[in-house]
Amino acid sequence: MRSATFLSAALAVAAAVFALALLAARNDYGYLMFAGFVVLQYVVLATAWNILGGYCGYVNFGTSAFFAMGAYTVVALHKLGGNPGRYLSGTLAEFLIPLFPLSMPSMILAGGVVSGIVGLGMGYLTLRLRGVFFAIATLALAVVLQTLVINWDFVDGSRGVSIIRPGRVSVGPVSLSYIEYLFLLMLVLAVLALWIARLIERSRLGFGFASIRDDELAAEASGVPTLRLKLIATTLSGALMGMAGAPLPYYAGYVEPSATFGLPYAVNSIAMPMIGGTTTWAGPLIGAVLLGTLQQIATVTISSVVNLLIVGLLLVVFVIAAPVGIVGLIQEFLRAAAPTRANLRSIALIAIASYCFIAGILGIIFSVQAIQAGSAAVAWLGVFGLSAGALCLAASYGLLKLQAWGPSLATVAFVSAVLVALAQIWLGGGFFQAIPIVVPAIAIWYLQTRDVKLLYRGCTQPVAA
Amino acid sequence: MSLDYLLLNAIVAGLLLGGFYAAVTVGISISFGMLDVVNIAHPAFIILGSYIAYIVNSTLGLDPILTAIIVLPAFYLLGQGVYQVFYLSFEKRGEEALRGLAFFFGLLFVTEVVLILVFGVDYRYVQASYIGPTWRIGFVDLPSGMLVPCLALDASQPCRGIDLPLRMLVPCVVALLLVASLHLVLTRTFLGRAIMAVAQDQQALRLLSVDPIRIKRIAFGISIGTAALAGACLIVIQPVEPSVGREFIGRIFAICVLGGMGSLPGTVIAAMLLGIIESFTATYYGPSWAPAVAFGFLLITLAVRPAGLLGR
Numbered sequence: 001m002r003s004a005t006f007l008s009a010a011l012a013v014a015a016a017v018f019a020l021a022l023l024a025a026r027n028d029y030g031y032l033m034f035a036g037f038v039v040l041q042y043v044v045l046a047t048a049w050n051i052l053g054g055y056c057g058y059v060n061f062g063t064s065a066f067f068a069m070g071a072y073t074v075v076a077l078h079k080l081g082g083n084p085g086r087y088l089s090g091t092l093a094e095f096l097i098p099l100f101p102l103s104m105p106s107m108i109l110a111g112g113v114v115s116g117i118v119g120l121g122m123g124y125l126t127l128r129l130r131g132v133f134f135a136i137a138t139l140a141l142a143v144v145l146q147t148l149v150i151n152w153d154f155v156d157g158s159r160g161v162s163i164i165r166p167g168r169v170s171v172g173p174v175s176l177s178y179i180e181y182l183f184l185l186m187l188v189l190a191v192l193a194l195w196i197a198r199l200i201e202r203s204r205l206g207f208g209f210a211s212i213r214d215d216e217l218a219a220e221a222s223g224v225p226t227l228r229l230k231l232i233a234t235t236l237s238g239a240l241m242g243m244a245g246a247p248l249p250y251y252a253g254y255v256e257p258s259a260t261f262g263l264p265y266a267v268n269s270i271a272m273p274m275i276g277g278t279t280t281w282a283g284p285l286i287g288a289v290l291l292g293t294l295q296q297i298a299t300v301t302i303s304s305v306v307n308l309l310i311v312g313l314l315l316v317v318f319v320i321a322a323p324v325g326i327v328g329l330i331q332e333f334l335r336a337a338a339p340t341r342a343n344l345r346s347i348a349l350i351a352i353a354s355y356c357f358i359a360g361i362l363g364i365i366f367s368v369q370a371i372q373a374g375s376a377a378v379a380w381l382g383v384f385g386l387s388a389g390a391l392c393l394a395a396s397y398g399l400l401k402l403q404a405w406g407p408s409l410a411t412v413a414f415v416s417a418v419l420v421a422l423a424q425i426w427l428g429g430g431f432f433q434a435i436p437i438v439v440p441a442i443a444i445w446y447l448q449t450r451d452v453k454l455l456y457r458g459c460t461q462p463v464a465a
Numbered sequence: 466m467s468l469d470y471l472l473l474n475a476i477v478a479g480l481l482l483g484g485f486y487a488a489v490t491v492g493i494s495i496s497f498g499m500l501d502v503v504n505i506a507h508p509a510f511i512i513l514g515s516y517i518a519y520i521v522n523s524t525l526g527l528d529p530i531l532t533a534i535i536v537l538p539a540f541y542l543l544g545q546g547v548y549q550v551f552y553l554s555f556e557k558r559g560e561e562a563l564r565g566l567a568f569f570f571g572l573l574f575v576t577e578v579v580l581i582l583v584f585g586v587d588y589r590y591v592q593a594s595y596i597g598p599t600w601r602i603g604f605v606d607l608p609s610g611m612l613v614p615c616l617a618l619d620a621s622q623p624c625r626g627i628d629l630p631l632r633m634l635v636p637c638v639v640a641l642l643l644v645a646s647l648h649l650v651l652t653r654t655f656l657g658r659a660i661m662a663v664a665q666d667q668q669a670l671r672l673l674s675v676d677p678i679r680i681k682r683i684a685f686g687i688s689i690g691t692a693a694l695a696g697a698c699l700i701v702i703q704p705v706e707p708s709v710g711r712e713f714i715g716r717i718f719a720i721c722v723l724g725g726m727g728s729l730p731g732t733v734i735a736a737m738l739l740g741i742i743e744s745f746t747a748t749y750y751g752p753s754w755a756p757a758v759a760f761g762f763l764l765i766t767l768a769v770r771p772a773g774l775l776g777r
Binding site for chain 1 (some may be wrong): 570583708753761767
């Protein structure tokens with residue numbers, strides 16, 4: 001696909017997402033918008049992290065620093081904009097004062113510029129060293145910047161600062177509530193980030209990045225300007241992270257240093273690309289949408305600490321068991337199961353494995369909730385659901401890895417999932433409880449067909465009917 | 466006679482703090498400096514050590530440092546286990562750079578979250594006889610101008626002198642003993658020399674029919690073992706909550722790099738240096754600036770002299 005085509009396709013998808021979100025969010029006081037904003041924010045963060053971490057192989061633990069620099073740039077600009085005459089003086093003021101108050105897109109741009117400069121400086125300080133030192137230095141950077149912000153009275157230091165979100169904004173002919181406006185901006189930013197990532201992937205720049213990742217010494221020796229490329233990567237990655245952070249003060253209404261510089265942003269922006277897959281633009285997207293949505297569900301159903309635990313555990317498990325990520329797993333599966341071109345069987349199996357994976361994680365989340373909150377019977381069901389969820393996760397791994405035990409384990413996992421769903425209906429469930437019965441039933445049937453059995457015995461060509 | 470007691474106290478406090486930092490860093494000096502295992506989860510193990518000291522202290526009333534010495538073997542085994550997982554999943558496949566880092570980062574994060582889930586984010590502290598009192602060394606002006614230090618256990622007197630809070634002195638002494646004994650082990654015993662050799666050339670070790678992986682596993686176990694002791698020192702010095710560990714990541718790597726990657730004497734010198742600088746900042750500019758100093762220190766060290774003070 002040409003990159004212009006990709007951009008227009010992505011914009012079309014984004015428009016559809018926005019229209020759907022507008023329709024769906026009419027009845028819930030904008031909750032969907034608030035949740036969706038966070039997911040999109042993680043799409044931008046994960047994509048930005050991947051430009052440096054996935055393409056160049058340089059691990060950045062300081063995502064939260066770049067993110068918070070964007071946010072605090074906006075806080076400072078907001079405060080300046082409230083009363084520019086008080087803080088600015090001299091000839092410079094004459095030029096600057098008419099610019100205030102700044103619109104949100106220009107503030108996002110400013111946040112991006114500040115974080116990009118921080119990224120450039122960071123790169124200059126450490127990128128001549130081994131990659132490990134860069135990683136450690138990014139951790140240090142987060143604390144240095146946090147200390148600076150804590151001691152910066154203009155943005156109210158560690159007390160934090162409150163910002164009142166404006167009421168409505170008119171974008172062209174339509175009038176949107178401010179949260180819808182922020183959602184829209186974040187959506188555009190996500191499309192932009194993905195477009196940039198895809199552009200890099202297919203350009204000389206991307207090949208240069210890949211050569212750095214694979215063997216920096218060899219790249220340097222064959223004339224790749226490694227330092228310059230790395231500086232481009234840190235600047236670009238930092239700028240995108242800053243842009244992701246810029247709307248935060250208006251979104252949250254209150255920012256303070258320890259949460260804005262918090263570890264969860266750093267962990268998520270590492271975990272999402274690692275779980276999705278680091279070599280393509282689709283990896284961070286899949287990882288962010290999947291993990292971001294799951295986290296929103298877990299935050300509502302269990303607690304915000306447990307959702308961090310889930311992310312941490314998933315990161316560790318994926319890094320050990322499936323270092324190529326979801327995209328890599330699917331690519332490997334397709335290469336092995338359908339070497340010439342993707343056929344119906346391989347697509348159906350991928351669908352089953354994905355269902356198994358998502359059902360497994362959701363099952364674990366809801367089981368933990370049941371164990372925490374329910375009566376004794378519900379709690380026991382929760383314990384059973386927990387093991388069923390773990391089985392599902394293992395089964396989806398086995399299915400994608402073409403292990404001989406894959407289909408049988410998947411059958412066992414699906415049967416136990418159906419049992420859990422039946423028990424839930426018996427305890428009083430709604431209409432949606434039928435889904436975890438119908439889909440596994442079809443999957444169980446499909447896994448017993450001759451084609452699938454042959455595949456898992458090592459025969460890759462489908463049998464003619 | 467004008468002795469600047471504020472300055473003197475800042476230096477002494479810095480030295481005491483530096484001793485403690487040496488204990489915190491010595492594990493990283495072994496794992497990162499010698500074995501090239503970038504264990505950024507080390508602070509998490511230290512906090513784990515603090516919490517174990519806290520649990521034992523609050524239920525059985527045992528001294529935190531004694532507790533640490535008792536649980537040291539458990540930490541040693543834990544370290545061996547972690548290294549085994551790390552070796553099988555990353556080092557053997559040659560993927561330790563990116564994924565190994567992410568693994569340890571995940572471990573750090575998971576440990577922190579589990580501790581938050583179990584204990585909450587309240588600050589925990591321990592009871593011990595040496596936590597309250599302070600020794601004060603006062604300088605008495607003699608006609609000849611000589612300084613005679615006198616020891617006084619009573620800190621309440623408004624006498625000019627140098628404060629030696631036992632809360633800081635005990636961890637500092639424990640830390641220095643720890644580093645000294647580790648240094649002896651590393652330089653005098655066969656195992657210690659094998660560990661030093663692993664840092665230099667794994668293949669050569671293999672040619673001498675020593676299994677480098679076994680040596681690395683033992684060394685990593687020792688490095689995690691020191692975390693138990695460092696954790697106990699930490700909770701003696703200050704109350705601990707799960708996310709305190711994060712502040713130490715930059716510090717320990719700054720000290721390790723400045724000290725010269727795996728040189729224990731260098732580690733002690735660098736730790737003292739950082740302690741003094743932090744103490745000066747806290748005394749003259751306010752404690753809220755102290756973390757930035759440590760990390761700024763790291764950034765400058767990395768930019769100017771990445772080989773460190775006593776680097777190889």
